[in-house]
Amino acid sequence: MMPELLLGLCALGGYLLGSVPFGIVLTKPFGYDLRSIGSGNIGATNVLRTGRKDLALATLLLDSGKGGIAAAVAALLVPDQAGVAGLIAGCCAVLGHNFPVWLGFKGGKGVATTLGVLLVTSWPVGLAACATWLVVAALSRYSSLSALVCLALAPVDAWFLSDQDHVIAYALLAVLAFIRHHENIRRLLRGEESKIGKKKKD
Secondary structure, three states: OOHHHHHHHHHHHHHHHHOOOHHHHHHHHHOOOHHHOOOOOOOHHHHHOOOOHHHHHHHHHHHHHHHHHHHHHHHHHOHHHHHHHHHHHHHHHHHHHHOOHHHOOOOOOOHHHHHHHHHHHOHHHHHHHHHHHHHHHHHHOOHHHHHHHHHHHHHHHHHHHOOHHHHHHHHHHHHHHHHHOHHHHHHHHHOOOOOOOOOOOO
């Protein structure tokens, strides 16, 4: 099979895997309508607003896992271009999470999925990003700020810890994250952003 076709299949597979809305899948059987809770987001932070920490943790692991799995499988399928294939599938998984076909292209913000991609495609950068998230979250208690800082620094970390392909891919993912967090950025500037563990009022 031609490498270009394989890469295209990796992109499609990554998107479809990324588009699985695990937050909704996990919370719906317990009677939660995640789209009408808090921010209406399908990610782990909004699942946490239901009060179900177990479901929030499961959502976090599955959302990050689908990004990592997409990247890992693509690298195995295209061993001659493993690095590029992994980045393509991983980035498409993030796009799938953000714009899932099953939900009318209205999905999440892709932070957990992006972190999963970072951990698999360049684990030193992934670990640095996770550490940055934890530090900023501990200091600020803002999940959105933690995400923006760690993803903004990912391409910088990749400059020293990886290669040019990773720098470009991580920069694109960071730009996408900032676009998806535009409302959070406005609330942060106004001092109105919800903090971790605090239920957002309707």
